[in-house]
Amino acid sequence: MLSAQLFAAADAQPEHTYTYLFTDLRTDELLAELPLAGVQYSFELNGIGRLSGTIPYNDETLPLDPETASQPARTAVYVDRDGVLVWGGIVWTRDRVKGGKKIQASEFLSYFQRRHVKRTLSTDTSLLLDPAYVSEGGQRLFADQQHIVWSLLRYAQDQPGGDIGLRLGFLGGTAHGVDRNVSYYGYQRTEIYKAITELAAADNGFDFGIELGWAGGANNESPRRFKQARAWYPRRGRTAAESGLVFSKGGGHGSIIDYDWPEDGTSLVTEMSGLGAGSGEARIVKTARAGDLIASGWPLLEGVATYDGVVDEAQVQGMTNADLAARSRADVQPTFEVAADVDPAFGSYSVGDEALFVIDPEPDSPRGREGVLRIVSIENTAVNGPERVRLTCVGV
Numbered sequence: 001m002l003s004a005q006l007f008a009a010a011d012a013q014p015e016h017t018y019t020y021l022f023t024d025l026r027t028d029e030l031l032a033e034l035p036l037a038g039v040q041y042s043f044e045l046n047g048i049g050r051l052s053g054t055i056p057y058n059d060e061t062l063p064l065d066p067e068t069a070s071q072p073a074r075t076a077v078y079v080d081r082d083g084v085l086v087w088g089g090i091v092w093t094r095d096r097v098k099g100g101k102k103i104q105a106s107e108f109l110s111y112f113q114r115r116h117v118k119r120t121l122s123t124d125t126s127l128l129l130d131p132a133y134v135s136e137g138g139q140r141l142f143a144d145q146q147h148i149v150w151s152l153l154r155y156a157q158d159q160p161g162g163d164i165g166l167r168l169g170f171l172g173g174t175a176h177g178v179d180r181n182v183s184y185y186g187y188q189r190t191e192i193y194k195a196i197t198e199l200a201a202a203d204n205g206f207d208f209g210i211e212l213g214w215a216g217g218a219n220n221e222s223p224r225r226f227k228q229a230r231a232w233y234p235r236r237g238r239t240a241a242e243s244g245l246v247f248s249k250g251g252g253h254g255s256i257i258d259y260d261w262p263e264d265g266t267s268l269v270t271e272m273s274g275l276g277a278g279s280g281e282a283r284i285v286k287t288a289r290a291g292d293l294i295a296s297g298w299p300l301l302e303g304v305a306t307y308d309g310v311v312d313e314a315q316v317q318g319m320t321n322a323d324l325a326a327r328s329r330a331d332v333q334p335t336f337e338v339a340a341d342v343d344p345a346f347g348s349y350s351v352g353d354e355a356l357f358v359i360d361p362e363p364d365s366p367r368g369r370e371g372v373l374r375i376v377s378i379e380n381t382a383v384n385g386p387e388r389v390r391l392t393c394v395g396v
Helices: 002-011 108-113 145-158 192-201 291-295 313-327
Strands: 018-024 030-033 037-044 050-056 075-081 084-097 100-107 207-215 224-232 246-249 256-260 271-275 285-289 302-306 335-339 354-359 369-382 388-395
Touching (some): 037 084, 050 084, 084 108, 100 108, 108 207, 145 224, 192 313, 246 256, 271 313, 285 313
Parallel strands (some): 246 354
Antiparallel strands (some): 018 075, 037 050, 256 335, 335 388, 354 369
């Protein structure tokens, strides 16, 4: 009954206009505007969202040279929804299917999974042959965690063929005020994306991502696409009080179509051990304990995480603390399928936002359920008919 009402409401909504723009990865030159069928695209908090869809090969698209426009590892695809750039990333795979070719793309951060530190970079000048800062062609990293991210991306960008047009200005702004002691040795070939995720996951860390949009358009100039790296401290998104977002199900109203709100004690940890660099008795080992849970009656449940190559003891402790915080909850990533055009509408929330989720009493939940959760993943299925959005959340 509720699903029928939601579909009826969604059918009354205006059709959304999707445009898919294929560009050269390095120059951002527009290669073609191509249709896509069966499109799904997602966003991940501190992660890499993905897109899949099929380019039809027919009399209308073949003159646009879809082979060149969607060449894997060479091209990018942007998703424009009603004039707003909502997704962008790199085409990585392409496979022949009936009627065309299916592409798989990942957000621009995926580029840095394929970029590595090839010369030693460090905040410790005693380890460096060239103590000049990375921005000056040297090996020295700025100490603040936000500026380390800036330095790593600047290093990647300055290599021949390594500039994909990513704006770094926001990362060079006001420091977070959190200094780190880090070293990335050239012989280890540290993956740049992994280095950033480890910094972000440490205690007192940050959220990060790449924002897209249109710029310009004044004085008869055509708007230009932009993509800019961001690091949010202490976190990305709004609290539930700030956002005012409420997703609900029951009573013939609300935006939630279906949900899965699991409880899984198998992943619960009340004490975490973090293993850093070193071997044998010299290995860095740090421990974090959820004393409040143990004091309230929960048993000792131990977990172990390995942070290979992390030589700073404070950073190992911070990462251990963060892992404990993430795993010391019994609720594991509730998911909700919501209608895109029922309040809160798609586009009014983003990853990092908190929202109140309310489930009215029903047979398998006689007392109902509600809680403030943080949105960590958004997946939109852009097919014919009402859009469906899948939200993945964590407790706060």
